Structures are given as structure tokens and as C-alpha cells.
Amino acid sequence: MLSSLRPVFAPPGVFVRHLHFHEYQSMNLLHHQFHVDAVPKCFYARNSNEVEDYARRLGGGDVVVKAQVLGGGRGRGHFKENGFQGGVHIASSPSEARIVAEQMLNKSLVTRQTGLSGRTCKGVLLCEKLPIVAEKYFAIMLDRGLGGPVMVMSKHGGMSIEEVAIEHPDAVTKIPIDVTTGLTTRQAEEAVEHLGFNGDPSAMATLKGLYRTFVGADCTMLEVNPLAELEDGRIMV
Known part of the structure; x- marks a missing residue:
């Protein structure tokens, strides 16, 4: 979800550290450090015992199990060692969540962004299943041509922005x-309107x-992909 570069503008010859955040790290950063309320209840688990325990703490019903690797297209990926399909699954009970996680943990997830070797899944994120x-689709990115940040958004989420641009070329704003002024109320209103x-x-x-x-x-x-709209009108990252 988050890619970070410190500092954004570095003088020539200065070492720059590139950081990429896992989803669970991004969720924690958004909610606890920057006080974004629209974050679902989630737990990060490193082993199957933790998975089962956290699934119970999420109510014991449906949970979403997400492999934590740095690479897009997890839902369409597969695990190299066992052929297990998909890095995002819905489990209907703590025991099922455990079984799903065991197929992911310490296995290499191959997606369109990882290359054929894949990337090792060292943990999974368990989230409450929301209606x-x-x-x-929503993103903020640094546009070096403009010399500042740009909001990029579309009503078509759940797929890569490249796919959206191909399939719905007029749907990306x-x-x-x-x-110097930051995100103004007017711009936020415009973005909300574009997102519907x-x-x-x-x-x-x-x-x-x-x-x-x-x-x-x-x-x-x-x-944030997807930026979800719920039945009650709330949005969640």
C-alpha cells in the first residue's frame, strides 16, 4: 500500500533509503500513527496457531486471509512449492483460516510482479470480512514532472490501475x-465526487x-486498492 523514500528530495551524492511497506505495516501506520479511522480490524500472524487465535478474536466467523508479500496481484497468484492458488482467501471458521494459512506461510507466492521465483510469505494478515x-481505486503519488503529489482515482477498483487505464481509459482522474497549501477541502470534495x-x-x-x-x-x-464502500455507506481502506 505504501512506498516511501526518505527524503523525497535528496541532494546529489547523498545516500537515499528506499522503503516499501507490507499491508499490515501500512494498516498500523495509518491507524495508530496518522489516526485514519477507516481501517478494518486486522491482526498479523506469523504462524498457524496465531492465525487460529486471531480468527477467534475476530468473532469466529468469516475472515479474510491475506498473504503478506511485496507484490501486486496476490489474489491471482500461486504458491510455487504446493501450487496453492491465490494469496487472498475467505475462511468461514478459525480452523479453516488455519488450514488456508498453512498453505501460504513460508511458501513463495508468484504474482505478475514478483517474477518466477516469487517472494516468501512470512506472515498473513487476518481481517474482518466486511459487507x-x-x-x-485511490492513490497519491509523487509526480516528478509536476514537482509534487498527484491524486489518482477511479470508480473501478480491485484491479491494477494499468488494467483500469486500458479497459476504462476515461475512468481515471x-x-x-x-x-505549499496541501490537500484543500475543495480538492477533497472533488475527489469524493469523482469516486462516487x-x-x-x-x-x-x-x-x-x-x-x-x-x-x-x-x-x-x-x-489503496480497493478503497471499499460498505453497505452502510462507510468507506474502508
């Missing part, structure tokens, strides 16, 4: 942000929180 009615949230104040607060995180964590890119 999602729509999936959107970009809004540049002036770093109809001026929802909680949606505006979430977008402002995401921009606050982008700046505060010195990100070069912050991507």
Missing part, C-alpha cells in the same frame, strides 16, 4: 496537489487522512 458493495461517494464527510476525512500519511511518512506513493 462491500463497491470497490474504488488525476488531481495535482500544491505542496456523494460528498460523504467521512470519505473526505479519510482522503485527508491518507494525504496526511503521504506527507508525514515521506511517501513517494500511497495506494
Whole structure:
């Protein structure tokens, strides 16, 4: 979700450290450090015993089990050692969550971004299963051509922005942000309208929180895909 570069503008010859955040790290950063409320209840587990315990703490019903590797397209990937399909699964009980996680943990997930060798899944993220009615795409990225951040959004989420641009070329909207003024209320309103949230104040607060995180964590890119709309109108990252 988050890619970070510290500092964003480094003088020539200065060593620059590139950081990429796992999903569970991004969730923790958003919620605890930058106080973004629209984060689902999640737990990070490193072994199958933790998976079963956390699944019970999430209510013992449906949970989403997500392999934690740095690479997009996890849902369509496969694990190299056992052929297990998909790095994102829904489990209906703690015991099923354990079985699913055992197929992922310490295995190499191969996706369109990892290369044929894949990347080792050292942990899984367990999240509450939410009643999602729509999936959107939202990102803030540093545009070096413009010399500042740009919001990129689409009503078509759940797929890569490259796929969206090919399949729905008119559905991607970009809004540049002036770093001297930051994300204005007017721009947040415009983004909410483009995303189809109809001026929802909680949606505006979430977008402002995401921009606050982008700046505060010195990100070069912050991507939420999907940005989910729930049955009750709330949005979740």
C-alpha cells in the first residue's frame, strides 16, 4: 500500500533509503500513527496457531486471509512449492483460516510482479470480512514532472490501475496537489465526487487522512486498492 523514500528530495551524492511497506505495516501506520479511522480490524500472524487465535478474536466467523508479500496481484497468484492458488482467501471458521494459512506461510507466492521465483510469505494478515458493495481505486503519488503529489482515482477498483487505464481509459482522474497549501477541502470534495461517494464527510476525512500519511511518512506513493464502500455507506481502506 505504501512506498516511501526518505527524503523525497535528496541532494546529489547523498545516500537515499528506499522503503516499501507490507499491508499490515501500512494498516498500523495509518491507524495508530496518522489516526485514519477507516481501517478494518486486522491482526498479523506469523504462524498457524496465531492465525487460529486471531480468527477467534475476530468473532469466529468469516475472515479474510491475506498473504503478506511485496507484490501486486496476490489474489491471482500461486504458491510455487504446493501450487496453492491465490494469496487472498475467505475462511468461514478459525480452523479453516488455519488450514488456508498453512498453505501460504513460508511458501513463495508468484504474482505478475514478483517474477518466477516469487517472494516468501512470512506472515498473513487476518481481517474482518466486511459487507462491500463497491470497490474504488485511490492513490497519491509523487509526480516528478509536476514537482509534487498527484491524486489518482477511479470508480473501478480491485484491479491494477494499468488494467483500469486500458479497459476504462476515461475512468481515471488525476488531481495535482500544491505542496505549499496541501490537500484543500475543495480538492477533497472533488475527489469524493469523482469516486462516487456523494460528498460523504467521512470519505473526505479519510482522503485527508491518507494525504496526511503521504506527507508525514515521506511517501513517494500511497495506494489503496480497493478503497471499499460498505453497505452502510462507510468507506474502508
